Amino acid sequence: MTPAVEFRGVSVRFGRTTALSPLDLTVARGETLAMLGPSGSGKSTALKALAGFVVPSTGRVLLDGEDVTALPPHRRGLGVVVQSYALFPHMRVEANVAFGLKARKTPRAETAGRVAEALELVGMGKYARRYPRELSGGQQQRVALARALAIRPRVLLLDEPLSALDAALREDMVAELLRLRAELPDTTLIYVTHDQGEALALADRIAVMRxxxxxxxxxxxxxxxxxxxxxxxxFLGASNLIPVELIQADGTRVRLGDRELAADPSGTFRAGQPVALGVRPHRVGITAADAPGALPAVLRGVQWRGTGFRLDLEFAHDGNEVRAEVPDIDGLPNVGQRVGVSIPDGCPLVGVG
Structure with missing residues (x-):
């Protein structure tokens, strides 16, 4: 089946600055792809090249097998939602949602029905006559989604759509987007974000950019x-990267301090190559300093995070730091106290440097 989206060697340069190195990437029809990375990683530039807002320096952009590299944005049939909402303040909600349809010269009778349909889809049907200033941030974002969906796009692009919302609203909108995914199974969704939680919740696949x-x-x-x-x-899950020594060349056994651990190697490694275990903070165990099999460490910092504590620890054998997340329990050790740290078998092993 022809992919919904293809980047073929697409790069973007502004003078001497490379905003996007040559990118080869395909996205299937009906798939949700998250492009995840920090600021300046190239993820938004890739989205703008797909939407037609920037012209690639090299390469081609294809939609359903058609080369659209030279087409202007309004001829690509894409829905776009950005973090600033970009609603027209002097227009009512229904007029904002109808804007793309009018630009495509959709008949008035059909426009009214599709506006109502799109607003109902995002739960904003009763707000059609309001102005954007009369809506909350979350409601404005829903209107922006409705405007993008009203044109019935084959591909929906979302560029950091939730970053302007507070934490509670972001959670609500993630749930809303998951519902929309289920109701629009044939729509391809490309979601640009720096938030790994959003990416993991929404995406079938993740493209990590840097x-x-x-x-x-x-x-x-x-x-x-x-x-x-x-x-x-x-970046994806904030793993501790704990330096270890290879015992077996295939990376299945490593040494950490005086302990041997089973590892899950992600590739092949050469002798003497620096490697590290990727250990999620919630998998780091805290025990008594003299517990059998524990690695001695010193507690350097404690932060209460509502549902539990974040502990910053320093291994005694090499001075490297490790972070743990533990439940809200009584009897937490004091800063400066010696503790034992347990690392489970089976953590992923990655090359470093």
């Missing part, structure tokens, strides 16, 4: 559980 390049691409759960790069392990 320094204008695609670092890693794969199914969401696979990337979370078995990242193959140091950057993905630390």
């Amino acid at each position: 320094d204008s390049k695609l670092v890693e691409l794969g199914p969401s759960r696979e990337l979370y559980q078995r990242p193959s790069t140091e950057f993905t392990a630390s």
Whole structure:
């Protein structure tokens, strides 16, 4: 089947600045792809090249097999939602949602029905006559979604759509987007974000971006559980990267302090290559300092996070730091106290440096 979206060697340069290194990427019809990375990683530039807002320096952009690299944005048939909502303040909600349809010269009778349909889809049907200033941030974002959906796009692009909302509203909107995914199974969704929680919740696959390049691409759960790069392990899920020594060349056994651990290697390694275990903070166990099999450490910091504590620890054997997340329990050790740290078998092993 022809992919919904293809980037073929697409790069974007502004003078001497490379905003996007040559990108090769395909997205299937009906798939949700998250492009995840920090600011300046190239993810929004890739989206703008797809939408037609920037002209690629090299390469081609295809939609359903058609080369659209030279087409203006309004002829690509894409729905776009950005973090600023971009609603017209002097227009009522219904007029904002109808804007793209009118630009496409959709008949008035059909426009009214599609506006009502799109507003109902995002739960904003009763707000059609209001102005944007009369809506909350979350409601304005729903209107922006309705405007994008009203044209019935084959591909829906969302560029940091929730970053302007508070935490509670973001959670509500993630739930809303999941519902929309279920109701629009044939719509391809490309979601740009720096929030790994949003990416993991929404995406079938995640494209991890860094320094204008695609670092890693794969199914969401696979990337979370078995990242193959140091950057993905630390950025997607905030893993501790704990330096270890290879015992077996295939990476299945490593040494940490005086302990041997089973590891889950993500690739092949050469003798003497620096490697690290990617250990999620919630998998780091805290025990008594003299507990059998525990690695001695010193507690350097404690933060209460509502549902539990974040502990910053320092290994006694090499001075490296490790972070743990533990439940809200009584009897927490004091800062400066010696404790034992347990690391489970089976953590992913990645090359570093």
